[in-house]
Amino acid sequence: MDHHSPLSAPEDARARHSWLCAEIELHNRLYYEQDAPVIADAAYDQLFRELSRLEEQYPELLSPTSPSQRVGGRPVARFSPVKHRLPMLSLENAVSEDDMLAFDQRLKKELGLSTETDLVYACEPKMDGLAVELIYEDGVLTVGSTRGDGMTGEEVTRNLRTIRKIPLRLAMDHPLPLVEVRGEVYLPLADFQRLNAARDEAGEPAFANPRNAAAGALRQLDSRITAQRPLALVVYGIGTCDGREFASQSEFLQQAARWGLPINLVARTVTGIAAVLDFFRELGSQRDSLPYEIDGLVVKVDAFALQRELGAKSRAPRWAIAWKFPPRQAITTVTAIVPQVGRTGVVTPTANLQPVEVAGVVVSRATLHNWEEVARKDIRVGDHVTIERAGDVIPAVVAVLTERRTGAEQVVAAPAQCPECGTPTVRLAEEVAVRCPNFSCPAQVRESLIHFASRSAMDIDGLGDKFVDQLLRLGLVRDLADLYTLTRDDFMQFERMGDKLAANLLTAISASKERDLARFIFGLGVRHVGEQTAKSLSLAFGSIEALAIAREAELLTVRDIGPEVARSIRVFFADQRNLQVLAKLKAAGVCPAVTAKRVGGRFTGATFVFTGTLTRFSRPEAQAMVEAEGGHAAGSVSKKTSYLVAGADVGSKLEKAQALGVSVLSEDEFLNLLAALPGQETLMEEHADATVPHHKEQLDLFAGQSGAAATGHRR
Ligand code: IVH
Secondary structure, eight states, rough: OTTSSSOOOOOHHHHHEEEEEEEHHHHHIIIIIIIOSOOOHHHHHHHHHHHHHHHOOGGOOTTTTTTGGGSOOOOOOOOOOEEEEOOOOOOEEEHHHSHHHHHHHHHHHHHTOTTTOOEEEEEEESSSSSEEEEEEETEEEEEEETTSSSSEBBBHHHHTTOOOOOSOOOOOOOOSSSEEEEEEOOHHHHHHHHHHHHHHHHHHOOOHHHHHHHHHHHSSSSSHHHHSSSOEEEEEEEEEETOOOBBBHHHHHHHHHHHOOOOOOOOOOEEHHHHHHHHHHHHHHHHSSSSSSSEEEEEESSHHHHHHHHHHHHSSSEEEHHHHESSSEEEEEEEEEEEEETTSEEEEEEEEEEEEETEEEEEEEEEEOOOOHHHHHTOOBBBBBEEEEEEOOOOOEEEEEEGGGOOBBBBOOOOOOOOTEEEEEEEEEEOOOOOOOOOTTTHHHHHHHHHHHHHTTTTTTTTTTTHHHHHHTTTTTTTTTGGGGGOOOHTSSSSTTOOHHHHHHHHHHHHGOOHHHHHHHHHOOTTTHHHHHHHHHHHHSSSSHHHOOOOOHHHHSSTTTHHHHHHHHHHHHOOOOOHHHHHHHHTTTTOOOOOOSOOTTTTTEEEEESBBBBBSOOHHHHHHHHTTTEEESSOOOTTTOEEEEOOBBBHHHHHHHHHTEEEEEEEHHHHHHTSOOHHHHHHHHHHHHHHSSSSSHHHHSSSSSSSSSTTOOOO
């Protein structure tokens, strides 16, 4: 043996390492997939640091499946080429039912089947993203590449590893030596919108569509940037597969899902071309409500034997076709460029358009993102422009057809005054955004009320923009808190209002007092604080008071919160007007409680050790349950152990526990103990306690609405 080899890891380091990997992956899933984290970010970071330390000390522990490999390291200079073992083909297109009927007839002819035969087709949404190939060797993801020209792609393994939906190891009892799968990397629409909003604020040009955004993210030389874009993947094909054969596409997809690979659940296997036509229509009607962009339906002959018989032409297989939806782009003219004031006071340019139909929807407005972009793209009133609509996202202008200019087009500059209240606009040094600094600008109040009442915030059923407009017009509300003092008589002044509707609105407003802290934080409309960030903040601080006095350094310890977000939160809570609204809200009984995490859980101070074969839950799950209750899960039994939870086939740990007088629980007893924890009501009470300000500072902060009480104590 080479005497330079690194120290070999002792058994306990090895065990700890695999525990950490499982634990961190569990928390990743809870956090990213289920939106239900059970440990605080600090605790997560601690696990992560411990993992990194162990891997530094014992490099042999570092495997490609370690969660540490998801984060991405230092940038690479350029991508290396990867030759695909089997070429990655493209698809022929169909644009009509006739094309599809012809496709079906052609197949039957080539296969020597009668025209009456019904072929079985695998129908899959055509994801609008980028094709990639993932290579798993002995079950472990080793190489990921782009399609490239179909023969040779680029190696983007590090970037693909940042995609949390991609398993780093396939769930296989007996790992196959080689499995190549193909799929589409895409950016979900909601993330696309968030990304563009953030780019707007940062003064970077917006992406025209999710595909461009995904392509940009995947081809980042610095995988830390990729990691910040929540890309997703669906697997739709198999390349080389050693040691396992599949009879059909549908069988392969089922197996892929069992291996832990993400597949598209909208896909369907149907019999006969008539069923394909039906499914296409069905998918078309769903298109706008899917959370990702699709541009058609891919129809594949399901049986692999028939696929082989049909074969491929040079670029595309004969056994599949892409039936495209009508394009999402159209050409129209800009009739006006109008400034619009959003809830944070940003004055955004919007293009009014000559109405035009884009994939079944009449479009008459498009967002221009920011004034710098208007200047950069040189968009003028009267211009012919290409617009693109992605899902329900507001259409965007992708290009100006300058060759169609007549000379009569007009340039529009950013307004010097707020179009709503006339206050001179400001532009902060490091921002592109032009904003109205007037906090009580009616446009801002309107937008913040609509946001506060929206479904993902306080979910005040029935309170949409129409009613908000009337509330403002009648002068009944000037800030969020005024909503909670509205009476039946107030509503009865509305046009077309009845007793029933007024009662419903009042009930909905009152019910919103029960929303959890995360929704409340999100509803406040703090710049850069989206739903996910609001959840992290709620978990980390547990009360609005604690959040309000958090220093920038503390905010930065929260997962996913960077300097820009931290600063924006500080700015929000440093504003006396916001503190006054919060005080008014509190006085009106809006006291949101924390849900996801049990602050000061019943296992606080208790140490659990799990041993033996667990059958009711996995080890990481058990550990997560303990930690969710504030307890600690340890690897070995000591005097400090409170409980040993023993599964089947227990060994020395049981003896040791008995010798030390540690209580031993069966799996069921452990579950009973968990179930015996106080229920939701007691939990709320505990939160009520936990959110009672315990520092003088916090008390003062919300002492009154005068503003004077809230001035001191801030350093
Ligand atoms: S199958 C030989 N299935 O469409 C089969 N492709 O125009 C080749 N795509 O490069 C691909 N969703 O990027 C297939 N369910 C799906 C797809 C799909 C999207 C893309 C893929 C491919 C392009 C072909």
